[in-house]
Amino acid sequence: xxxxxxxxxxxxxxxxxxxxxxxxxxxxxxxxxxxxxxxxxxxxxxxxxxxxxxxxxxxxxxxxxxxxxxxxxxxxxxxxxxxxxxxxxxxxxxxxxxxxxxxxxxxxxxx
Numbered sequence: 001x002x003x004x005x006x007x008x009x010x011x012x013x014x015x016x017x018x019x020x021x022x023x024x025x026x027x028x029x030x031x032x033x034x035x036x037x038x039x040x041x042x043x044x045x046x047x048x049x050x051x052x053x054x055x056x057x058x059x060x061x062x063x064x065x066x067x068x069x070x071x072x073x074x075x076x077x078x079x080x081x082x083x084x085x086x087x088x089x090x091x092x093x094x095x096x097x098x099x100x101x102x103x104x105x106x107x108x109x110x111x
Contacts, residue, residue, distance in 0.1 A: 003105050010098045017091040026085040029059040031078060032067070057082070 020026070035051035037043075044050050055070040057078060070078050 003102065006098055006102045006105065010095060010102070013091055013095050013098065017088060017095065020084055020088050025081055026088060027057065027078065027081040028085050029057045029082055031082050032056045032058050
């Protein structure tokens, strides 16, 4: 990969990253869909075997995973914020790889 291509790709990735981070709307973690029985003996989850479905946000905290319940009305928003975090993480990896390629190019004297 030549330096001109590296610089162009690096600039595009950095602009995209800055836009995502600038919005400030991201959450580190993963969404998890869980099916549970509530414990109410008269509920359909026990009578009919139809478990309650709910979303949780799985978040690492001091080497343990914390599960945060997400109400239905917030599921879409939380999913978007988690997806934004994963895009940011991927872009940081891409920028790092481009910087490694740039370093290698400079070491070889292709300045």
